[in-house]
Amino acid sequence: MKQYIYGKNTILEALKGDKSVYTVYVQNNAKDNGIIEQCKRKKIPFKIVDKSEFIKKLGNVSHQGVMAEIEEYRYYSIDEIINTIPDGKQPLLLMLDGLEDPHNLGAILRTCDAIGVDGVIIGKNRSVGLNGTVAKVSTGAIDHVKVAQVTNLTRTLEDLKKRSFWVVGCDLDKSQDYRQVDYNMPLVIVIGSEGFGISRLVKKSCDINVVLPMVGHVNSLNASVATAVILYQVYNSRNPL
Known part of the structure; x- marks a missing residue:
């Protein structure tokens, strides 16, 4: 299977990596920032096309005048992810429950x-x-972070708990301040969807529920912002100054 990616940094990262890039398309009036040179060096076909080709393949997105046809992004199994964790490192996984926004x-x-x-x-x-x-x-991170796609999130959590993982859910209900938790253990951090939070069955599988305290007028953060806050807390806990 093939799919299209777009954006200068995205294409450059794909060209630098091991992913199969079949064809690169550059808009005829765009600055390619070295993309064509990379294609020539790696002997990857490229085409100079007009804007209509981008609209036909991508629709109306902000593509920065460059797109590429690549092999479809692969998903890893849970075993593949766990088996690549370096010895001596405290494992850290992130589960996203019902996240629908690609941004x-x-x-x-x-x-x-x-x-x-x-x-x-x-x-x-x-x-x-x-x-x-x-x-x-x-901006290229998709090529460096392993993603697993599973049928049943709850069953996956229960299997991970049998492997000594602790599950920490980021939720408003019956939760403790995220700054009070010890994160020095094999962890799965669970983040819920933008509108509904963590689903009921997934929440039941969480060992700890944490909340990000807020003093303003809204009661929740954007999912990506909440994820960044709690992941950096895990990092700080595991890597104190």
Whole structure:
């Protein structure tokens, strides 16, 4: 299967990596920032096309005048993710429960790459998958963060708990301040959807529920912002100054 990605940083990261890039398309009046040179060096076909080609393949998105046809993004199994965690490292996984906004997923992958999250788990149903928008917003992080797509989030959590993982849900209900938790253990951090939070069955599988205290007028943060806050708290807890 093939899919299209777009945006200069996204294309450059794909060209630098091991992903199969079949064809790169550059808009005839765009500055390619070295993309054509990279294509020539790696012997990847490229075409100079007009704007109509971008509209036909992508629709009306902000593509920065460059897109590429690539092999479809692959998903990893949970075992593959766990088996690549270095010895001596406290495992850190992130589960996204019902996240539907590709911009949020892209921003979350960017944070996960910065923090060193070992893998991200998403559901097959009612969740956004890996696509061109996610790739663009992640600015290349999509190529460095392993993502698993599973049928049943609750069953996956129960299996991970049998492997000594603790599950921390970010939720408003019966929760403690996220700054009071010890994160020095194998962890799965669970973030809920933009509108509904963590689903009931997934919440029941959480060992600890944490809340990000807020003193303003709104009662929740954007999912990608909440993810960044709690992941950096995990990082700080594990890597004190």
